[in-house]
Amino acid sequence: MITTQRGPRPADLADVRATNLAVVLRFVRANAPCSRADIAASTGLNKATVSSLVAELIDRRLIRETGLTENRIGRPATMLVLDGAPYAAIGLEVGLDELTVVAVDLAGTELLAWRRAFDGSAASPGRAVSAIAALASRAVKRVSGQGRQVLGLTVAVPGLVDAAGTVRLATTLGWRDLPLGADLRRALREPSFDVVVENDANLAALAEYRQGPYAGTAHLVHLTGGAGLGAGVIVDGRLLRGGRGFAGELGHVSLDPTGPVCPCGRRGCLEALAGIPALIRRALPDTAEDGPITDFAPEVDRIRARARRGDPAVLAALAETGRHLGHGVALLANLVNPEVVLLGGYFSVLAPWLLPAAEAELVARALAPEAGGTRLLASTFGTGAAAAGGAARTLEAVDAGRLPRHEPDPGRAGRGAVGGDASRKAPHRATGRPGPEPESGTPGEDVDALPSALAASPPGTATDNR
Numbered sequence: 001m002i003t004t005q006r007g008p009r010p011a012d013l014a015d016v017r018a019t020n021l022a023v024v025l026r027f028v029r030a031n032a033p034c035s036r037a038d039i040a041a042s043t044g045l046n047k048a049t050v051s052s053l054v055a056e057l058i059d060r061r062l063i064r065e066t067g068l069t070e071n072r073i074g075r076p077a078t079m080l081v082l083d084g085a086p087y088a089a090i091g092l093e094v095g096l097d098e099l100t101v102v103a104v105d106l107a108g109t110e111l112l113a114w115r116r117a118f119d120g121s122a123a124s125p126g127r128a129v130s131a132i133a134a135l136a137s138r139a140v141k142r143v144s145g146q147g148r149q150v151l152g153l154t155v156a157v158p159g160l161v162d163a164a165g166t167v168r169l170a171t172t173l174g175w176r177d178l179p180l181g182a183d184l185r186r187a188l189r190e191p192s193f194d195v196v197v198e199n200d201a202n203l204a205a206l207a208e209y210r211q212g213p214y215a216g217t218a219h220l221v222h223l224t225g226g227a228g229l230g231a232g233v234i235v236d237g238r239l240l241r242g243g244r245g246f247a248g249e250l251g252h253v254s255l256d257p258t259g260p261v262c263p264c265g266r267r268g269c270l271e272a273l274a275g276i277p278a279l280i281r282r283a284l285p286d287t288a289e290d291g292p293i294t295d296f297a298p299e300v301d302r303i304r305a306r307a308r309r310g311d312p313a314v315l316a317a318l319a320e321t322g323r324h325l326g327h328g329v330a331l332l333a334n335l336v337n338p339e340v341v342l343l344g345g346y347f348s349v350l351a352p353w354l355l356p357a358a359e360a361e362l363v364a365r366a367l368a369p370e371a372g373g374t375r376l377l378a379s380t381f382g383t384g385a386a387a388a389g390g391a392a393r394t395l396e397a398v399d400a401g402r403l404p405r406h407e408p409d410p411g412r413a414g415r416g417a418v419g420g421d422a423s424r425k426a427p428h429r430a431t432g433r434p435g436p437e438p439e440s441g442t443p444g445e446d447v448d449a450l451p452s453a454l455a456a457s458p459p460g461t462a463t464d465n466r
């Protein structure tokens, strides 16, 4: 079927009030603290409408009055900020060697960040679904126990995911046509919140677009650096999905028809040349002799330590990997002319040694002068960007008009549990990895900060249209 684009669809016009509520919510997210008069002046909505919209958003516990006032001409104005504490959004990232889960409240404050070892190459799809569901269920239980209403669970997978949440192909995990979304909904006993499965690179790009130093960059790419290598591509402030949602598979562009065999079965794909497993084999040939690598973090740490010591073989391996990455990024520069391309995952911690060769290759291979202005940089997320993006996807949906209505849990009224966890943050390690999943019965020991509290979100168009 060919997609055609015509004028506004009926749904776009169906609920003007919902749209206006979302306009006000986005304004407060971007400009808080602000007054009702500020909202009216900037949005063009009249003051009576703004008052009514604000009242509804306060009723839904999406924004609140601060008690602070600002003196204006005439009378003092009550200031508004985001609330959102009664709600939680959960993102869970499936890697080849670990599962990562994060939860944030609607203001973007991080509520939890856990990781759990996971041998994705050995687990059968059934066992993998069980492990994912178990971790998701614990996160749901934790935030629900704090009296929060879960609005969405988004699972990030390194593979091709269709609109129904079926993983059509995830080569590194060995999954084909796995109905992960449906399986998870069943395992979680058909929860009231959305369960969405999405490509990991797309979610990582969404995280970059919503927060961090490059937030709001209209033309942005995030390259995943885990077991696989994929590109999440934002063009004109929107995620580039393509006809069936499979856009961005930069890792499977063949750069060398005689090159090494890729997990996809083809030869010389960018992923086979420049992915993290390829880099480990190149830099640490002794490690690869011991069989498949199931945990990348220690090997990446070894590479980094040797690079710091100036080990010539490791530096050469990093430079060669950087050249292949630069070649791949030059294809992106020619096709979509991004403003920034962010090296994510384990690439980000090795960026000081990858970037010089990558930048030189990018400039040499891109047609436009200065590579069309494309800047190649390290992501600030470390690993876990896609988990953060998974949580951000739910916030994005709310900002786009899917507003929740607060459903107070009568059993929890007055317990004051909401908002107690966010302040417990341990210093993050160099790789920016979330903390281990807590053992049962040790609440409070689990919260470790990703380097990326979903705090600041720029104004902008929704990048996700699901």
Ligand SMILES: [Zn+2]
Binding pocket: 251, 252, 253, 262, 263, 264, 265, 266, 269, 271, 272
């Ligand atoms: Zn491939």
